[in-house]
Each structure stands twice: as structure tokens, then as C-alpha cells.
Amino acid sequence: MVSELARLLQEIMDVESVSGNERALADLVERRMAASPHLEVFRDGDCVVARTALGRAERVVIAGHLDTVPVAGNLPSRLVEHSDGVRVWGRGACDMKGGVAVMLALAGELSAPNRDVTWIFYDHEEVEATxxxxxxxxxxxxxxxxADFAVLMEPTSALIEGGCQGTIRVELTTTGSAAHSARAxxxxxxxxxxxxxxxxxxxxRSAEVEVDGLVYREGLNAVGVSGGMAANVIPPEATLTINYRFAPDKSGDEALALLGQWFAxxxxxxxxxxxxxxxxxxxxxxxxxxxAIGVPAGPKYGWTDVARFSALGxxxxxYGPGDPAYAHRDDxxxxxxxxxxxxxxxxxxxTAPEEAQS
Incomplete structure (x- = not known):
């Protein structure tokens, strides 16, 4: 199973799929899913959906995106021996073709799951939300x-990360008047x-907020500043870009209201x-x-598409393979x-016990 998963991961990694170029990989996924008679397969652009229709009492979604950030001399993939075991190295290994490989393998193998499963392989995650x-x-x-529940196979080092933080970026602009810097x-x-x-x-100071038993740590930071016309001119305008990462006890409107208070x-x-x-x-x-997974759940630091599922109720x-700290890195x-x-x-x-299958 280990060698087969590694081989499958390398196969899909070596089909380059930088955002906007997912077609070849989507075609590969569609072919593999169509070869499994227990799956219904649908296509929406470069998004492939495969699902069982067994009449189970519950349906779950397992989802992962096909695209990666741009390649940086890190394809083709390769196997690397390490003190902690074998690693698959290269663009997309962590974010998130490792998860996609697991999905592809299990979608084909689990012909009679204890719940109906919808496997979603989608495009354009690494670019603007639209x-x-x-x-x-x-x-x-x-x-x-x-569905009744969803699992997004973003990298979590095979641990469970519940929900996700929200994120809001605002621009704060000040207006002055230009003058020669010698006559400021x-x-x-x-x-x-x-x-x-x-x-x-x-x-x-970062607020720590408990939601459903998980503690989320918020963040408020300047992430950009611009202004000035020339080295000898008093700047007539300046803009500060602020990013607030907020816990899931708040709506977007509530986060914006807090920013309004902090920057009155x-x-x-x-x-x-x-x-x-x-x-x-x-x-x-x-x-x-x-x-079933057998590990405790922790909070998700950052935003992921679990928020899209949450918005749909x-x-x-x-939950996915790979250390998120290595996502988007060249190594x-x-x-x-x-x-x-x-x-x-x-x-x-x-996989249901025998008595649950009867």
C-alpha cells in the first residue's frame, strides 16, 4: 500500500497543474474514476466529481484541489530517503497532491463504504476566490x-484540524498635502x-479564543505600506494594508466592526x-x-475551503498528508x-462492521 501510494503520488505530481493548467490532470482523474463501476462521475470544467449511490443513511464529501503554485525547479518528483522514512519530494507533494493521491486510491478501492461518499477533485484553489x-x-x-459532513484533504501532517480562521484585509489611507521637503x-x-x-x-497581543473546545490564536498585522512621490517631496498620500486573522466565533461583519473600533x-x-x-x-x-482516525483534533490556523462547506451548512x-509548514516552499x-x-x-x-452492512 505504501509503495503504491507513493507511486500514485509521483504520477500525479509529474502532471504539471499550476492554477489554470489543470486540464491534463483532471482528465487523468476522470479516466481513473470512470474505470470504477461503483462510481457515478461528473465533470464541471476542470472539477471532477465521483460518488457512490448506495442509498446509505448519510453522505460525506472528501475533497481536494488539483492545482499547485508555480513550479520552481522542483519537478519531476523524486523519492528521498530521510531519517524519518521515505519522502516524495517536489511541487505539489505537500499542497496537496498527497491528499489527492489518497483520494484517488480509496475512491477506487472502497466500493461499499458504510456511508455514501462524494469525492471532489477541484481546480483553481491557489488563486483568487472568484x-x-x-x-x-x-x-x-x-x-x-x-452532504452531512466533509473532509478537506489539506496538509495537516495526518492530524485533524477543525474549522478554519477567517481572514480580512483592509486598506487604511491617509491624505496630506505635497510640499518641498526643504519647506515641510x-x-x-x-x-x-x-x-x-x-x-x-x-x-x-494575539487573542486566544476557544470555539467548540479548540483554541484559535488570532493575528493582526501590517502586511504592506506604500506612499511618497519622490525623495524631496512631502508625501500627500499613504496606504497601510492590514490583515486580521479571526477565530470562527466571529462573522466577517463582526471582524470588520472590531477593525473599525481599533482604527477609529x-x-x-x-x-x-x-x-x-x-x-x-x-x-x-x-x-x-x-x-476512527484516532488522533485528537486541533485548530486550523489559516483559511481553507472548509469555510465554503460551512457556509453551505x-x-x-x-485532514491530509504533509506538513503545512512546507506548503508552497521550493523544497x-x-x-x-x-x-x-x-x-x-x-x-x-x-468501512462498516459486518453487522452495519446487513
Missing amino acids: RNGLGRLSRNRPDLIE WMGHNAIHDLAPALQTLAGY GYDLKVTDLSPAARPGLTLPLAREFVE VPAVN EFCPVSDLEKCAAGLTRWL
């Missing part, structure tokens, strides 16, 4: 995304007007907003999943042991 293939599928074929008193320095906002950011007196322009997702770990299906968790890799753990964990969850 192009996201999972979002497009939810608009074009909402029936294909309906004749103008007004817009960059200097950013000082109170920068002091607020420097003094911020400034005009804020929202440039990006993605809602958080509650982990839903108190629900029976989620508890059964955690029990489908509780979801992140990204996926331990073969993580592939094996995730495949075994999902198999335990989706």
Missing part, C-alpha cells in the same frame, strides 16, 4: 456538494499620519474577506470521525508514512 472550482461547483451543481511646514505628511495605526498594531478615525477599505468556519466537532459524525474538518515534500496514515484512517472511518 475562480475557485469548488465555489463554481456549488453554484452550478449544488446537488453534488450536499508648507505641506502635510500623510505617512506620519499612519503612526497611531502602526502603534495600535505594534501593541496588539480612519477610513477602511475592505480588499478581501473570507469567513471563518466553526469546527463542528460536537456533532455525532464529527465525533465518529475523530474516534456542511460541517467540515481538514516541499510529503512523507510516505503520512500517505499511509491518512489512507488507513479514512478506510477505518468508511
